[in-house]
Amino acid sequence: MPFLTELFFTTLSTIKDVLPIVLIIFGFQYFVIKRPLPNLKKIIIGMLYVILGLTFFLIGLEEALFPLGRLMAQQLTDPAFIRAGLDSAADVLQWSDYTWVYIFAAAIGFSTTIAEPSLIAVAIMANDVSGGSIGARGLRISVAIGVAVGIALGVFRIISGTPLHYYIITGYIIVIIQTFYAPKIIIGLAYDSGGVTTSTVTVPLVAALGLGLASTIPGRNPLLDGFGLIAFASLFPIMSVMFYAQASAWAAHRKAKNSALQDEGGE
Amino acid sequence: MRLVKQIIAPLLSSARDLLPIIIVVTFFQLFVLQQPFPNLEKIISGIVYVMIGMTLFIRGLEMGLFPVGESMAYAFARKGSLFWLLLFSFLLGFGTTIAEPALIAVADEAATVAANGGMIATDDAAKKSYAYGLRLTVAISVGFAILVGVIRILKGWPIHYLIAIGYLGVIIMTAFAPKEIIGIAYDSGGVTTSTITVPLVTALGVGLASSISGRNPMIDGFGLIAFASLTPMIFVMAYGMMM
Numbered sequence: 001m002p003f004l005t006e007l008f009f010t011t012l013s014t015i016k017d018v019l020p021i022v023l024i025i026f027g028f029q030y031f032v033i034k035r036p037l038p039n040l041k042k043i044i045i046g047m048l049y050v051i052l053g054l055t056f057f058l059i060g061l062e063e064a065l066f067p068l069g070r071l072m073a074q075q076l077t078d079p080a081f082i083r084a085g086l087d088s089a090a091d092v093l094q095w096s097d098y099t100w101v102y103i104f105a106a107a108i109g110f111s112t113t114i115a116e117p118s119l120i121a122v123a124i125m126a127n128d129v130s131g132g133s134i135g136a137r138g139l140r141i142s143v144a145i146g147v148a149v150g151i152a153l154g155v156f157r158i159i160s161g162t163p164l165h166y167y168i169i170t171g172y173i174i175v176i177i178q179t180f181y182a183p184k185i186i187i188g189l190a191y192d193s194g195g196v197t198t199s200t201v202t203v204p205l206v207a208a209l210g211l212g213l214a215s216t217i218p219g220r221n222p223l224l225d226g227f228g229l230i231a232f233a234s235l236f237p238i239m240s241v242m243f244y245a246q247a248s249a250w251a252a253h254r255k256a257k258n259s260a261l262q263d264e265g266g267e
Numbered sequence: 268m269r270l271v272k273q274i275i276a277p278l279l280s281s282a283r284d285l286l287p288i289i290i291v292v293t294f295f296q297l298f299v300l301q302q303p304f305p306n307l308e309k310i311i312s313g314i315v316y317v318m319i320g321m322t323l324f325i326r327g328l329e330m331g332l333f334p335v336g337e338s339m340a341y342a343f344a345r346k347g348s349l350f351w352l353l354l355f356s357f358l359l360g361f362g363t364t365i366a367e368p369a370l371i372a373v374a375d376e377a378a379t380v381a382a383n384g385g386m387i388a389t390d391d392a393a394k395k396s397y398a399y400g401l402r403l404t405v406a407i408s409v410g411f412a413i414l415v416g417v418i419r420i421l422k423g424w425p426i427h428y429l430i431a432i433g434y435l436g437v438i439i440m441t442a443f444a445p446k447e448i449i450g451i452a453y454d455s456g457g458v459t460t461s462t463i464t465v466p467l468v469t470a471l472g473v474g475l476a477s478s479i480s481g482r483n484p485m486i487d488g489f490g491l492i493a494f495a496s497l498t499p500m501i502f503v504m505a506y507g508m509m510m
């Protein structure tokens with residue numbers, strides 16, 4: 001019964017992860033707030049769903065996606081594969097020879113972000129709090145586009161061997177400038193979406209891609225250059241979410257202006 | 268009809284969320300790498316587990332995690348005790364980070380980097396204590412971040428001031444930190460916020476902002492996660508400098 005053993009051990013490790021949180025919550029609830037949680041039964045069932053859900057999620061990922069994704073990252077970054085796709089076999093590979101790696105980086109960044117449970121959580125919350133004016137789907141798609149661009153650029157950085165902090169610092173400057181122009185209600189959410197994108201699904205695959213690249217390109221040290229992709233994946237969504245908000249505010253503004261003009265013209 | 272609404276619809280929505288990954292992986296496997304799928308039935312069963320897991324998680328989120336975070340925020344606001352609220356915030360950040368599996372993995376790799384770079388001795392004991400120190404550093408920094416973020420919500424400070432100060436901190440630390448630690452420090456910001464922490468912390472922030480008069484849950488409620496992914500970078504670079 002390999003599945004049942006796996007289920008058992010994964011459940012156990014999920015419970016281990018959740019335990020400190022549960023202890024803190026119930027400790028404070030009973031010793032400091034001294035009032036039982038409303039709907040305690042429903043909350044406990046909900047917590048069990050969360051634990052069971054994460055367990056199934058992780059087992060499924062381990063079984064289907066991670067081995068395949070890791071293998072894929074390895075094969076795509078293999079110099080032999082990259083040479084095979086080129087017409088003229090140059091002695092030294094250029095950064096522009098890695099076309100499929102960039103496409104894979106962007107595609108895997110986008111698709112894993114869409115499936116990221118923490119982002120789903122934040123998007124549901126934003127949708128509820130904003131009364132639906134910030135749609136869950138639009139937010140998730142713009143975050144995913146940010147991650148796609150970020151990881152593709154991060155891959156370029158590993159291949160070209162340029163220092164990580166130049167990119168990150170430039171990114172910070174852009175974020176700060178955007179903050180001045182973005183609608184106020186989106187700012188907190190945009191900053192948050194940087195941190196939530198990189199968890200359960202994205203990190204293992206992206207880390208495999210970074211390490212695969214850094215270990216096959218001559219002159220790169222996997223331990224030094226393999227890191228940094230996650231930093232890109234957490235920075236770029238901030239920009240794309242603010243951009244999305246700016247663009248939709250601008251579109252709404254234009255529409256209002258146009259209809260105002262039409263009203264005037266009708267009079 | 269009720270069954271369809273409660274079970275089938277969420278499952279379909281999870282399937283839709285997974286569709287992009289399935290398309291990407293299939294395309295690269297069949298058309299770019301031009302290989303058949305190794306043990307296809309295992310992959311299909313894995314995808315079904317992921318779908319079930321996602322559906323259960325989202326259901327549990329709305330039933331359990333969100334209400335807990337919000338009701339605790341209301342209870343603290345009603346109680347009016349700043350000390351307990353701040354202690355709770357710190358512990359929530361610290362407690363959820365110290366046991367985070369992604370962080371444990373990154374800390375172990377960081378210890379190997381440090382040993383290879385000659386910053387610490389190469390024996391296992393030295394690596395272990397370095398990795399543990401790093402985890403402790405990150406956990407303290409996340410606790411600190413949630414604490415500062417909660418103070419910000421209470422005071423109504425604009426979030427971008429704090430973020431700008433944090434960015435400045437990262438840039439200054441980057442100039443002084445040993446270059447081996449920079450990549451790890453930047454990544455450690457992203458790995459700290461786990462799937463269970465995010466909904467709880469978000470609900471806490473939104474709950475606090477909606478129970479304090481004069482705060483807008485949309486403007487003031489979000490932002491806690493942002494701090495939690497910023498402070499670890501600064502703290503880890505400081506740790507790298509001290510070791």
